[in-house]
Amino acid sequence: MAYKISEECISCGACAGECPVGAISEGASHYEIDPDACIDCGTCEATCPTGAIEA
Numbered sequence: 001m002a003y004k005i006s007e008e009c010i011s012c013g014a015c016a017g018e019c020p021v022g023a024i025s026e027g028a029s030h031y032e033i034d035p036d037a038c039i040d041c042g043t044c045e046a047t048c049p050t051g052a053i054e055a
Contacts, residue, residue, distance in 0.1 A: 001055060002038035003045060005031050008052035015044035015053060 002023075005015070009030035016024040016031060023037035024044060030052075033044070045053045 002035035002040065003033050003042070003053050003055050005033055005044075005048075006052045006054070008050050009048075010050055010052075012049065014047045014049060018043050018047045 007030065011026065011030050013026070013031065016026070020041060020043060021037055021039055023034045023039070024031055025034070033053075040055070042055070045055070
């Protein structure tokens with residue numbers, strides 16, 4: 001199951017820069033993860049300063 005970014009996202013972009021497959025992009029209100037591209041590696045979760053990313 002792909003990781004998801006919650007409303008707690010502050011749109012800092014830290015996660016997007018660390019995603020090895022480019023599955024994260026800026027959405028309308030916060031960053032979003034493309035579930036079809038996500039490989040469930042967890043790199044983004046460890047990078048998020050607000051804990052807004054979870055499996």
